[in-house]
Amino acid sequence: MIEKALKGGSGYWAWIIFLLAIIGMGGMFYVQQYNYGLGITGMSRDVTWGVYISQFTFLVGVAAGGLMLVLPYYIHHYKDFGRITILGEFMAIAAVIMCLLFIMADLGQPIRALNVLLHPTPNSMLFWDMIVLNGYLFLNVVCGWAVLHAEYKGVKYARWVKYLIYLSIPWAVSIHTVTAFLYCGLPGRHFWLTAILAPRFLASAFAAGPALLLLVALIMERTTKFRVGQVAKDKLVTIIGYAALLNFFFVGCEFFVAYYSQIPGHMHTLDYLFWGLSHDGHTYNNLVPFMRASMLMGLVGIPLIFIARARQSGGLLALSCILLFLSLWIDKGLGLVLGGFVPTMMEGVTEYYPSVQELGITAAIWATGFFVLTLLYKVAIEVKLEQEG
Amino acid sequence: MKKDRRDFLKVAGLAAIAGIGAPSAFNMLLKGEATASEQSAAAAGQGEAVAAPTGKRWGMVIDVRKFVANPNLPAKCVEACHTIHNVPNFGNPKDEIKWIWPDKFEAVFPDESHYKRHEALHSMPIMTLCNHCDKPPCVRACPTKATYRMKDGVVAMDYHRCIGCRFCMAACPYGARSFNWRDPRGKDENGNPFIKTVNPKFPTRMRGVVEKCNFCVERLALGQIPACVEATGTTGAMVFGDLNDPNSEVSKVLSANFTIQRKPSLGTYPSLFYII
C-alpha cells in the first residue's frame, strides 16, 4: 500500500522536494540552536514561550478538529463523510507529529525529554498532555491505517478497530482540554486564568481543523481525480461556520468580563493585544495589527463561507476557508500564548520578536507536517480511487 | 471545617479528572497538604488565614525600612548571593539570570499600589527572591519533579533532571525563576567569562535548565544562615529562621510588626514577609 506514495507526477515530486528543502534549512537552524542554546530565539526571561509553544497549541486544535469528521460518520452513520473521515484521521496524525516536534524544539534539554515518563508526575498538566497526545497519535495511526488497509484489500475492517475509533472520539476532546489546562490553571496569569479557555480551544479547533481539510480537499479537486462530494463539502461548511461563530462568541464573553468589570488584570492583556498597552511612557503594541486582522478575517470569513455555499462557488469557499484558518491561527497560534506573558509577573512589559532561526525551525516543522500529510493523503486517495475503479 | 471539606473536594475533583491520578491525590492528603492547622483556620477564601503546617518551616522577614536607611545594602545582598551561587552575568535583560534583586514597590506589590500611595513608596528598593511558597505553583506544574518542595518549606531544584520546558516559569506568579538561555559556563565576545570567579563549592549550571534562589539549602545543611541575610550584617534588614518555632527571632519580629506578603490572594502561602 505504501508504495503508492512513491509514484507521482512532476507536480507531486516538485512539492515533495520543496518541502524537503525547507526541512533541510530548518534542520541547519536547529543545529545552530542546539549548539548555542535557546538564547538564539527571541524568547527572554519575561516571555518564556514563543512561536514553538504557540504553534504547538494551535496544532493540537487542528489534530482535535479531525474529530468533526470522524464523529458524524462512525457515530451518526453519516455516509456522505465516508470519503473524508480517513482524511481527518490522517490530518490528525500529521498535526500531532508537528505538536511533538514543536515541544522538542522548545525544550532546553531535549535529550532528557524522557524524564517526563521516567519520573511521572500526575499533578503536572504537561505530563498528561504527553500521554494524551501520544495516545491520540497511536489511535489515529492504528485506526486510519487499519481502515484504509481493509479498503485496499476490499474487505471490512476488523471489529476491534471500531472500538478504538469510538475511543478516539472522547480522546480528541481530551487532547485539547488538557492543552487548555496547561494555561488556565496557572495563578497570576489573568489572561489565561479563565474557565472558558478549554471550550474556546475546542470551538476554534472544530473550525480550524475542518477548514484546513476543506481547503486541502479543494486543492485535490484541482490536482487529482479525487472528489469529496458536494454533500460532504456543504456539511463541512455548517461545521466550520458554527464552530467559528461559537469561538467568536467566547471571545466576546472574554471582552465583556474584562471591560465591564474594569479589573485591570483582566484588561491589560486585551489592551496589549488589540489597542496597545502604555507603560512607563511607552506604548507596546507589536501584536495589534495581527490581532485586528485576525478579528476582521474571522468576522468576514463566517458570513462568506455561508455565502460561498449558497452560491456553490469553489473560489469563494477556498477564500473563506483561508480567512478563517488564518484568523484562528493568529488568535490561538500567536495572541493567546504570547499575550499571556504581558504584563510580566513584575508588572512590566517585554515584547517578543522571533529570530530568523526560530522562524526557520518553525517553517521546517510545518513542512514536516505537510510532508507527512502529503504522503498519507497520496496513499489514501490512490486506494480510494482504485477501489472505485 | 468548611475549608477542609473544600480542599478535599478540590483534590477529589482533580483525581476524577486525572482518573489514574487518584493515588497521588491520596498521597497529597496523607502527606498532610490538608493539615490540622489548616482545618482549624477560618474559611477566608484567601491565602492569608492559613498558618504554616507543623514541623520546621524556614521563612524570612525583609525589613524594607533598613534597606532605605542603608542604600548600599541591596547591591551587597545581590553580590553575596550571586557570587556564592555562580550566577552568571550576561549583561543583557533578555538572557538575564537573577536569584535576588531589588525592584520597585508597584512591581512587587501590584495589589497595594493605589494611586495616592506615599511618596516614599516610589523609590523604595524591595528585595525580591523566590518566596518558597508552601503551595508552590511551580512544583505543581513541573512534569519531572525537577522542582520540588522539601519538608522544611524550601522549594529546591534538581538541575540534572530539569528538561527546560519552562512550565515552572509560566506558573510562578512572582517572576522568581530564570532560564539558562545560553551556556553560563561560556565567555562573551571579549573573552570575559559570564561567571567572574567560580565558587568551586557550588555547582555551576548547564545550558537549558531553570534556576532560582534555593534559600541557601547548602548553607542551611551546615547550620549557616543564607548568604544574603549574612550580608545584611547587624542591620536586621533580613531575618531568617523557623516560622513554626515561637521563640525564633523571625517569629518574634513577625509578632511585633505589621507585615505584608506578595499576592496573598493567589493562595501560594509565601514564606517571605515584608515590613514596609
Ligand code: SF4
Ligand atoms: S516564588 Fe515562584 S519559584 Fe518560588 S516557590 Fe513560589 S512559585 Fe515557586
Ligand code: SF4
Ligand atoms: S523547566 Fe525544569 S524545573 Fe521547570 S517545569 Fe520544566 S522540568 Fe520542571
Ligand code: SF4
Ligand atoms: S536565600 Fe540564599 S539563594 Fe536565596 S537569595 Fe538569599 S543568598 Fe540567594
